[in-house]
Amino acid sequence: xxxxxxxxxxxxxxxxxxxxxxxxxxxxxxxxxxxxxxxxxxxxxxxxxxxxxxxxxxxxxxxxxxxxxxxxxxxxxxxxxxxxxxxxxxxxxxxxxxxxxxxxxxxxxxxxxxxxxxxxxxxxxxxxxxxxxxxxxxxxxxxxxxxxxxxxxxxxxxxxxxxxxxxxxxxxxxxxxxxxxxxxxxxxxxxxxxxxxxxxxxxxxxxxxxxxxxxxxxxxxxxxxxxxxxxxxxxxxxxxxxxxxxxxxxxxxxxxxxxxxxxxxxxxxxxxxxxxxxxxxxxxxxxxxxxxxxxxxxxxxxxxxxxxxxxxxxxxxxxxxxxxxxxxxxxxxxxxxxxxxxxxxxxxxxxxxxxxxxxxxxxxxxxxxxxxxxx
Amino acid sequence: xxxxxxxxxxxxxxxxxxxxxxxxxxxxxxxxxxxxxxxxxxxxxxxxxxxxxxxxxxxxxxxxxxxxxxxxxxxxxxxxxxxxxxxxxxxxxxxxxxxxxxxxxxxxxxxxxxxxxxxxxxxxxxxxxxxxxxxxxxxxxxxxxxxxxxxxxxxxxxxxxxxxxxxxxxxxxxxxxxxxxxxxxxxxxxxxxxxxxxxxxxxxxxxxxxxxxxxxxxxxxxxxxxxxxxxxxxxxxxxxxxxxxxxxxxxxxxxxxxxxxxxxxxxxxxxxxxxxxxxxxxxxxxxxxxxxxxxxxxxxxxxxxxxxxxxxxxxxxxxxxxxxxxxxxxxxxxxxxxxxxxxxxxxxxxxxxxxxxxxxxxxxxxxxxxxxxxxxxxxxxxxxxxxxxxxxxxxxxxxxxxxxxxxxxxxxxxxxxxxxxxxxxxx
Numbered sequence: 001x002x003x004x005x006x007x008x009x010x011x012x013x014x015x016x017x018x019x020x021x022x023x024x025x026x027x028x029x030x031x032x033x034x035x036x037x038x039x040x041x042x043x044x045x046x047x048x049x050x051x052x053x054x055x056x057x058x059x060x061x062x063x064x065x066x067x068x069x070x071x072x073x074x075x076x077x078x079x080x081x082x083x084x085x086x087x088x089x090x091x092x093x094x095x096x097x098x099x100x101x102x103x104x105x106x107x108x109x110x111x112x113x114x115x116x117x118x119x120x121x122x123x124x125x126x127x128x129x130x131x132x133x134x135x136x137x138x139x140x141x142x143x144x145x146x147x148x149x150x151x152x153x154x155x156x157x158x159x160x161x162x163x164x165x166x167x168x169x170x171x172x173x174x175x176x177x178x179x180x181x182x183x184x185x186x187x188x189x190x191x192x193x194x195x196x197x198x199x200x201x202x203x204x205x206x207x208x209x210x211x212x213x214x215x216x217x218x219x220x221x222x223x224x225x226x227x228x229x230x231x232x233x234x235x236x237x238x239x240x241x242x243x244x245x246x247x248x249x250x251x252x253x254x255x256x257x258x259x260x261x262x263x264x265x266x267x268x269x270x271x272x273x274x275x276x277x278x279x280x281x282x283x284x285x286x287x288x289x290x291x292x293x294x295x296x297x298x299x300x301x302x303x304x305x306x307x308x309x310x311x312x313x314x315x316x317x318x319x320x321x322x323x324x325x326x327x328x329x330x331x332x333x334x335x336x337x338x339x340x341x342x343x344x345x346x347x348x349x350x351x352x353x354x355x356x357x358x359x360x361x362x363x364x365x366x367x368x369x370x371x372x373x374x375x
Numbered sequence: 376x377x378x379x380x381x382x383x384x385x386x387x388x389x390x391x392x393x394x395x396x397x398x399x400x401x402x403x404x405x406x407x408x409x410x411x412x413x414x415x416x417x418x419x420x421x422x423x424x425x426x427x428x429x430x431x432x433x434x435x436x437x438x439x440x441x442x443x444x445x446x447x448x449x450x451x452x453x454x455x456x457x458x459x460x461x462x463x464x465x466x467x468x469x470x471x472x473x474x475x476x477x478x479x480x481x482x483x484x485x486x487x488x489x490x491x492x493x494x495x496x497x498x499x500x501x502x503x504x505x506x507x508x509x510x511x512x513x514x515x516x517x518x519x520x521x522x523x524x525x526x527x528x529x530x531x532x533x534x535x536x537x538x539x540x541x542x543x544x545x546x547x548x549x550x551x552x553x554x555x556x557x558x559x560x561x562x563x564x565x566x567x568x569x570x571x572x573x574x575x576x577x578x579x580x581x582x583x584x585x586x587x588x589x590x591x592x593x594x595x596x597x598x599x600x601x602x603x604x605x606x607x608x609x610x611x612x613x614x615x616x617x618x619x620x621x622x623x624x625x626x627x628x629x630x631x632x633x634x635x636x637x638x639x640x641x642x643x644x645x646x647x648x649x650x651x652x653x654x655x656x657x658x659x660x661x662x663x664x665x666x667x668x669x670x671x672x673x674x675x676x677x678x679x680x681x682x683x684x685x686x687x688x689x690x691x692x693x694x695x696x697x698x699x700x701x702x703x704x705x706x707x708x709x710x711x712x713x714x715x716x717x718x719x720x721x722x723x724x725x726x727x728x729x730x731x732x733x734x735x736x737x738x739x740x741x742x743x744x745x746x747x748x749x750x751x752x753x754x755x756x757x758x759x760x761x762x763x764x765x766x767x768x769x770x771x772x773x774x775x776x777x778x779x780x781x782x783x784x785x786x787x788x789x790x791x792x793x794x795x796x797x798x799x800x801x802x
Contacts, residue, residue, distance in 0.1 A: 059533020083537040083579050121539050122485045168531060168560055169427035173449045173482055198532070198563035200631055268565050271642045273634020281632050 007034055047106035049155060050297060051137075053187065054111065055130065055179065056164025057118040058086075060194040065162075065253035066111055068266055068277055069289055073255075074098060074111060086119040091129045112158060118175055127179045134158050134186045138312040157309060160223070160292070160300045161187045164194040165248065171210040172218075180220045186308055188223040188300050190292075191215070196250035196283050197268065197275050204250050211248055222247075225291070226299055243291060249284035252277055415469040417520055418658060419500075421456075421552065422474065423493060423544065424529025425481035428559045433527075433614035434474055436627060436638060437650055438463060441616065442474065451479025454492045473521065481540055490544040497523050497551045501673040522670060524661045525588070525653065526552040529559040530609065534568050536575045545585045551669055553588035553661050555653065556580075561611035561644050562629060562636045569611055576609055590652060591660050604652050610645035613638055 011033050054062040058080070067073055074096050081089065094113040099106065114130055137156045144153045161183060165176055180189055191211065196204060215222060225244055252275055258267045260274045268275040277285050292300075422430040431444035442461065458475040475496070480489060500522045507518050526548060530541060548554055556576070558564070564572060580587060587608070590601035615638050619628040627638040638646050653661075683698050 057533075059531070059535045061534075080535050082582075083539050083542040084583055087539040087543065089539075119539060121543055122487050124484050166531075167563075168425065168429075169449060170446055171449060173426075174484055178484065195532075195563050197631070198560045200629055270562070270565055270634065270636075272562075272636050273631065275631075275633050279632075 004034075007037075044105055047108065048297075049108040049110070050301070051110040051112060051156060051158050051160075052292075053114070053130075053134075053158045053161040054164070055114045055117055055161060056194060057166060058115065060164040060166060061251075061253050062113070062162075062164055062194075064255050065164075065192075065194075065251060065285075067255055068253040068285065069292070070098075070100065070109065072098060072100065081116075081119075086116070087121050089116040089120045091116045091126055093129060093133045110156070117179075123175055126175075127182050131182055131186060134183070135312070138186075138309055139316075141309065142313055142316060157304055158187050159304045161189050163189055163191045165191055165211065167193050167195055167199050167207065167250075171207065172214045177214070177218050177220070180215075180222070181218065184221040185311060188303055188308070189220075190223050190288075191248040192288070193248055193250040195252065197252050199250065208246075208248060208250065223300070223303070225296065243287060246284055246287055249288045251285050251288055252283040253285070412468055414516075415471060417471040417473075418662070419473040419475065419521060419524050421493070421497070421523045421526040422529065423477050423480060423526060424559060425531060426451075426479060428529045428531060429614050430476055430527075430529060430559075432616060433529075433557075433559070433612060435616050436614040436646070437654070438472065444476070447478045449479075449482045451482060453483070454478070454480050454489050456492055456496050471519070475523065486540050489540065490547045493544070494547055494551065497548070498673070501551075501670055502677075504670065505674055505677060522665055523552050524658075524665045526554050528554055528556045530556055530576065532558055532560050532563050532572075532611075534564055534572055536572075537579050542579065542583055542585070545580070545587075546583060549586045550672060553664055553669070554585075555588050555649075556609035557649065558609055558611040560613065562613045564611065573607075573609060573611070588661070588664070590657055597656055600656065601652075604648060607645060607648060610649045610652075612646045612649055613644040614646070 008029060008031075011029050011031065052066075054066060056062055063074070092115055094115060095110055096113065097108065097110045099108050101107070112133070117126055117130070120126065134157075137158060141153070141155065141157055144150065163176070163180060165172065180191070183189060193199075193204070193207060193211070199207065225240065252268065254266045254268050254275075254277045256266070256268070257264050258269045258274055259265075260267055260276055265279075266277040268277075276282050280286050420434070422434065424430050426447050426449055431442065434444075435442055440461075440463070442459065444459075455478045456475055457478055458473055460471060460473045463470045463472055477493065483489065504518070504520065504522055507513055507515060528541070528545060528548075531538060545554055545556070558569075558572070558576075561569065590597075590605050592598045592601055592605075613629065613636055615627050615629050615636075617627070617629070618625040619630050619635055619637075620626075621628065621635065621637065626640075629636045629638075637643050641647055682702065
């Protein structure tokens with residue numbers, strides 16, 4: 001109750017200069033300034049979900065990074081394959097789902113892993129299982145959305161894909177370019193430089209510039225941070241600018257806690273020093289975490305829904321109508337929905353009713369003409 | 376074959392004597408050494424590894440020079456090899472070093488044929504040495520030996536295990552060259568991870584039957600060191616040509632925000648071990664192994680392919696000359712046979728052609744005869760017609776003559792008749 005009273009007073013002060021005349025009569029307030037709080041309350045009750053895909057060669061530190069990002073251990077009993085087993089390996093898709101909670105906010109986090117990517121000797125079209133998986137999720141959502149009962153739609157669409165670029169080369173490799181080009185219109189790609197503790201600061205800068213150049217050269221559309229509004233404060237704008245200049249992020253992950261400078265931090269212990277994962281001067285891990293979780297998670301979901309999914313949907317419908325036009329060669333007044341096979345009967349019924357309607361319409365027209373003539 | 380091999384051959388039937396004083400042939404090794412220094416040494420290293428893994432930097436660090444290598448692009452369509460030769464000198468020892476680097480290794484989408492250019496290069500070097508050896512007038516002591524003596528295979532520090540490409544390539548190369556695997560960019564692996572990684576790599580190599588180079592244990596002076604080093608394989612190295620000041624010295628190192636990795640610090644990486652083993656202790660052994668094991672294997676396979684054997688069909692030892700002579704005879708016989716065959720074929724063809732021509736001639740002849748007959752027939756019939764025509768003509772002219780005569784007679788008769796009439800009229 002107290003909170004509401006406080007809010008009322010705030011609202012009053014806000015609305016003060018504009019409703020001076022109204023104030024003379026009676027203290028009136030509308031109260032819609034509490035909307036943000038209502039949204040907050042409802043969303044906390046509903047809970048959030050987020051699907052994150054990680055892709056990259058094995059040994060790039062993907063699992064370690066995910067564990068560091070979400071401060072859990074998602075990969076408890078993992079079996080790694082030997083080199084000879086990987087000669088002809090195909091890419092698998094493995095999903096791990098965990099429910100985590102922080103200050104009353106529930107998050108259902110799904111990590112989609114792609115073991116085997118880039119590991120075989122012949123890597124032609126090794127991303128096909130991945131694009132198929134993403135398309136499958138889109139198709140599933142499309143079906144659910146067009147269905148009759150839409151109460152409990154599960155959103156399994158992939159919201160973000162972290163792509164791990166090896167730091168041992170001079171820039172992007174052909175497999176990196178091909179993968180990103182195959183996926184950049186289906187999912188938000190965030191390229192990362194993995195295992196950045198083998199690069200000195202100069203080398204990191206050079207590699208980042210090189211990768212950025214190659215991304216522009218090959219026309220790869222990676223995830224772009226939204227422009228911040230002009231009326232945001234300077235500090236936020238500065239942070240945003242720094243973030244944009246820092247891409248691709250050079251990250252280091254760690255599963256172990258070490259003692260550094262009197263504190264216990266996540267890090268890697270070397271004979272020549274300790275790399276702290278959360279130290280901004282050591283790597284961009286903090287920037288990645290802030291961007292991915294603390295500020296842009298919802299934007300990633302929005303872009304997936306508004307851009308990638310809509311593109312998929314439009315393309316799907318176009319294909320369907322063009323196919324149908326070829327099959328039937330007539331315009332059907334009823335928009336054809338992607339109904340699943342159990343509803344084939346209803347489709348038949350609809351078509352029959354359609355034809356009946358047409359016939360009746362023709363008869364009507366005839367009768368009208370006759371009447372016209374008689375008159 | 377070096378002097379040491381001759382000495383090791385078993386001496387059957389020679390007595391062992393002891394010397395009464397100092398003779399002086401213990402200076403033989405020194406003489407050999409002097410000669411070798413005068414000649415100069417040569418060493419060829421092949422570096423295989425992905426683009427950007429640090430091959431050129433490691434070579435620069437190992438030999439303390441700048442070999443001026445430029446960065447390669449990741450978008451090479453095929454694997455290529457680039458060989459560069461340098462002349463180095465340390466105190467009074469001259470070394471002709473050839474460094475062969477792979478370009479574009481591991482970058483292609485389909486890496487099934489990536490090992491082929493490397494195997495082809497190694498075989499080519501063996502082949503040119505074999506050719507030189509088999510020449511009649513040869514100069515082996517002057518020959519620049521380009522055979523690959525050591526192959527440094529750079530393993531990417533993933534921390535888990537070997538890559539599939541690494542396994543496939545090493546399996547193809549282990550019988551052709553001394554492979555020394557190294558873990559590149561080792562400053563990204565912590566000590567505990569490194570230990571596990573090394574064990575995993577060695578076990579994978581063993582379980583797949585890949586034979587990497589083992590440091591020799593037969594020489595007591597270096598056996599102990601070599602045994603320890605064999606246990607540290609593969610070496611985890613860090614290369615750097617930049618110098619950082621530590622204390623009051625300038626050392627080769629890499630400067631990170633969290634510390635400095637010193638290349639020559641044994642706690643930090645195995646660079647010193649690699650340099651020791653590769654250059655200081657076992658360089659000569661690498662050359663010997665290349666010559667006695669890998670080259671001999673190549674030579675044997677090559678000659679067997681050509682059909683040479685060490686023992687003849689009755690299991691008697693056959694020398695190379697005999698086999699060569701036999702082959703030559705065989706070849707000549709074959710040549711003769713071929714020649715005969717060709718000649719026969721030629722003769723046969725000629726006969727056939729002749730027959731054909733004869734047939735044609737005969738046909739033409741008969742045609743000619745036929746035509747001639749036809750001609751004669753025509754002529755005869757024409758003659759006949761002519762005769763008939765002439766007859767007709769003569770008949771016609773006779774008739775005409777007769778008709779004229781008749782006409783003339785009838786005229787006169789008419790005239791007479793008129794006269795008669797006139798005359799009769801009187802009567």
